[in-house]
Amino acid sequence: MTDTTSPALRYDAAPRRREAILERLRASGHVSVSEVSQALGVSEMTVRRDLRRLAATGEATLVHGGASLPAGSHGRPVFVARAQVNAEGKRRIGAAAARMVAADDTVGIDSGTTAVEVAHALPEDFAGCVVTNSVPVLAAMVTRRDTRVIGIGGEMSHDNHALIGPSAARFVRDLRLRLLVLGATSIDARGVYVRSELELGVKQALLDAAEDVVLVCDASKEGAPGTVRVCDLERIDTVVTDAPLSAALTRRLHEAGTRVVVAR
Numbered sequence: 001m002t003d004t005t006s007p008a009l010r011y012d013a014a015p016r017r018r019e020a021i022l023e024r025l026r027a028s029g030h031v032s033v034s035e036v037s038q039a040l041g042v043s044e045m046t047v048r049r050d051l052r053r054l055a056a057t058g059e060a061t062l063v064h065g066g067a068s069l070p071a072g073s074h075g076r077p078v079f080v081a082r083a084q085v086n087a088e089g090k091r092r093i094g095a096a097a098a099r100m101v102a103a104d105d106t107v108g109i110d111s112g113t114t115a116v117e118v119a120h121a122l123p124e125d126f127a128g129c130v131v132t133n134s135v136p137v138l139a140a141m142v143t144r145r146d147t148r149v150i151g152i153g154g155e156m157s158h159d160n161h162a163l164i165g166p167s168a169a170r171f172v173r174d175l176r177l178r179l180l181v182l183g184a185t186s187i188d189a190r191g192v193y194v195r196s197e198l199e200l201g202v203k204q205a206l207l208d209a210a211e212d213v214v215l216v217c218d219a220s221k222e223g224a225p226g227t228v229r230v231c232d233l234e235r236i237d238t239v240v241t242d243a244p245l246s247a248a249l250t251r252r253l254h255e256a257g258t259r260v261v262v263a264r
Contacts, residue, residue: 017042018050025060025069028185029159030195032066032225066225068195069159089218089242089263090114094121096263097181097216097240104128105178108206109137111162111199112183114216116140122147131175133163133202150175157198169201172209180210182236184217186226189252191233193226203230212237219243233258 017040024031024039033051037044051067054060060067094117101107101118104127109115111134119130119140126147132138133152141149154168182203186193192215194200207213207230215236222245233256240261244250253260 014050014053017046018054021047021050021054021067022059025067027220028224030063030066030068030185030225035066035225086218086220086242090117091121092263093216093218093240093242094118096261097214098122100214100238101126101179102128106131106176108132108175108177108180108210109134110181110183110203110206111137111157111160111164112216114218115181115183118181118216131172131177133168135161135163152202154202160199162199162202164198164202166201169205172202172205175209177206177210178212180206180213182207182213182215182230184215184221184226184230186224187215187217187221187233187239187249188223189233189249190229192230192236194228194230195226197228200228200230207231207235214238214240216240219245222246222249232256 020040021031021036024036033044033047036047051060051062054067055062058070061070090113093114097118098121101122106129109119109130109132116134116136119137124144126144129148129150130137130141131150131152133154135156138149138151141147152163152168152171154163154165156162157164182192184192185195194203213236215238217239219241233253236256236258238259238261239253240263242263244262245260250260
């Protein structure tokens with residue numbers, strides 16, 4: 001009997017392949033040629049042809065080794081589009097991570113669609129200090145009169161709604177954080193990754209300033225595209241995710257001394 005569920009048969013039609021690629025782009029903001037080739041069971045040459053077609057229609061932007069989502073997707077900013085992917089899982093992660101924040105903590109909240117859920121989940125009477133380079137986190141803090149808020153200045157990334165750049169990294173170096181809520185694009189046995197080197201300076205400065213680090217990432221981030229390593233797993237004290245990670249990665253995290261929390 002013919003296996004009609006194999007990737008090569010399911011995605012041999014170009015329109016269906018391109019729609020599958022777009023779904024991956026909308027979920028993560030970036031895809032690599034090799035990743036799509038393996039996932040869809042087609043050649044890398046075919047994937048490149050599909051990406052060129054998507055770029056020609058304005059649905060993708062070609063980058064080295066793959067493609068990224070343009071500045072807007074169907075009229076929505078990239079950040080908003082990503083926030084709607086697995087929104088419930090991200091809310092659970094945010095609530096679980098917020099419970100790790102003490103009432104008077106100085107907590108750094110990194111940029112990202114999952115990290116902002118931690119800000120939303122902080123108790124209304126939280127009387128500590130929030131330090132952030134995330135515009136959505138700053139917006140969430142506007143009405144919290146009991147919370148001290150320190151915004152990290154810099155150039156705004158429209159994709160991440162984050163303030164980044166050398167000036168932002170320099171500002172963070174004078175701070176001390178009891179806890180950092182870190183966002184990321186990808187995680188694997190070698191470490192934690194982001195898409196662009198532009199994000200790296202602020203994230204590493206926040207890591208240097210923090211006593212404890214909580215990585216918030218849904219399970220889809222395991223092995224997802226991410227080209228720039230932020231840190232090794234040994235720097236992460238806790239990973240909060242929405243579903244169990246693979247046995248291999250969980251074992252590696254435990255070897256690194258990292259606690260894994262699955263938010264229910």
